[in-house]
Amino acid sequence: xxxxxxxxxxxxxxxxxxxxxxxxxxxxxxxxxxxxxxxxxxxxxxxxxxxxxxxxxxxxxxxxxxxxxxxxxxxxxxxxxxxxxxxxxxxxxxxxxxxxxxxxxxxxxxxxxxxxxxxxxxxxxxxxxxxxxxxxx
Numbered sequence: 001x002x003x004x005x006x007x008x009x010x011x012x013x014x015x016x017x018x019x020x021x022x023x024x025x026x027x028x029x030x031x032x033x034x035x036x037x038x039x040x041x042x043x044x045x046x047x048x049x050x051x052x053x054x055x056x057x058x059x060x061x062x063x064x065x066x067x068x069x070x071x072x073x074x075x076x077x078x079x080x081x082x083x084x085x086x087x088x089x090x091x092x093x094x095x096x097x098x099x100x101x102x103x104x105x106x107x108x109x110x111x112x113x114x115x116x117x118x119x120x121x122x123x124x125x126x127x128x129x130x131x132x133x134x135x136x137x
Contacts, residue, residue: 006109012030026062073116074114075115088101
């Protein structure tokens, strides 16, 4: 038996980006920050922020982009996936720079569910419901 599922509750860092694959499938990309707090051995309160890259495929996720903004509180559930890509960097070499291609590894959450946890300002606080968008492959 194999199982690959991750759930994250956090806050959007930047406005989401939407694009399309060559076949026309809409793609939604954004990052979510989660924070961990603890007290170290000297009694000082510490904090660590972890950034999670999220990708969602399909019309439902593309439509959700208009509700997502920096600082928005979200729940994301999906599977971890990795992908390799090539990136060009410039390396100084005396008075010149040399373009050097390096292999990069990206770890992302391929979203199956994205739920906006913020209440909409257009709806009275007592009536607001989180919105659930599910991907369909």
